[in-house]
Amino acid sequence: MSQSNDTVSRILIVAIALSIVFSVIVSGAAVTLRPAQERNEALSTRSNMLAASDVIETNASNDQVAQAFDRFEVALVEMGTGEIVPPEKVNVSSAADYEMRQAAMNPEISRSLKEDPAGIKRQALYRKAFILRNNGSVERVVLPIHGYGLWSTMYGFLALEGDANTVAGLRFYEHGETPGLGAKIQKPDWVAQWKGKKIYEPGNWESPNFRLVKGGVGENADRREHKVDALSGATLTSRGVESTINFWLGERGYAPFLAKVRNGEI
Incomplete structure (x- = not known):
């Protein structure tokens, strides 16, 4: 034993x-x-x-x-005002070092959202913006965006031309949406239709009204320049993308900053 x-x-x-x-x-x-x-x-x-x-x-x-x-400038933009703030304001040495996801969890530099169409729960008060200039004029602005789809938070970038309205490109790089359905947000043929679309209507620069259309936009659709085809079989993912665009380019997001770009103040 x-x-x-x-x-x-x-x-x-x-x-x-x-x-x-x-x-x-x-x-x-x-x-x-x-x-x-x-x-x-x-x-x-x-x-x-x-x-x-x-x-x-x-x-x-x-x-x-x-x-x-x-070639890009990395700016820290205050949400809701559009002001560019120095990195010291958020205790980083450079804007490139600023971590937006961590900031959204810090109650000192973030806020909870009562009205939350994009499903992000908390919004960092300061966000990055990437600015490309050509001979002193803004040629391209790239904005990091995120919002909830069917199963996950979708992280991406929306690029605008120098007019701060025309879409130059869209890219979602992280998500957990359904393969073959919501995951089509990464398909090149779907992404390609965004190029050249308009986010705002002249005179209404604070409230984008961009739409993803179930069944497709169609050649003769009204306001076609403000619409893209929804993802077939992925209604909630499409709705999440639409809400994400409209939130981040709205008055609580980047709209005031983009107004400054259009006015030549950036």
């Missing part, structure tokens, strides 16, 4: 020792790999931003991504 107990004890000691060793190895690997993971994540986000802006191709090299990204 005693020999049996010794055997069990040895097995337990070995198992515990191995568990500790493997835990240390896994923890060490996680710490070692984290900088590389963060670099890859940043590179992926920049690649999607640039692809949305129609500045580079999706399969661009890392060097091409870096060079193209350096």
Whole structure:
């Protein structure tokens, strides 16, 4: 009996020792790999931003991504006022270092939303905007957007031409929508129809009224320039995309900032 107990004890000691060793190895690997993971994540986000802006191709090299990204100014925009604020206001060394998702969880620099059509729950008071200039004039503005679809929060970028109204491109890069249905938000043929669409109607710059139309827009549809085809079989995802666009380009989002762009104040 005693020999049996010794055997069990040895097995337990070995198992515990191995568990500790493997835990240390896994923890060490996680710490070692984290900088590389963060670099890859940043590179992926920049690649999607640039692809949305129609500045580079999706399969661009890392060097091409870096060079193209350096052409953009990264601004911190106060939601609701459109003012560009210095990085020091949110305790970061540069606007590029500002983490919007973390900011949305910080009650000091975010707010809860009572009316929440995009389903984001909390809104960071300051958001990034990426500005591309050509001979001093704004050529492109890229805005990070997110909103809830059927199953998940969809993260993306909406790029506008220098008139701060005409869509240059759209790219959703992270979501958990249904494969073959809501996941079509990433399909090139669906994304392509956004290019050239208008977000605002002249004289109504604070309230976009963009629509995703179930069954398709049609060649003779009224206000066709403000509509794209809804995703077939994905009503709630389509509704989420529509709400996301209208919220972030509305008066509680980037509308005041875009007004400044149109007025030549940015």
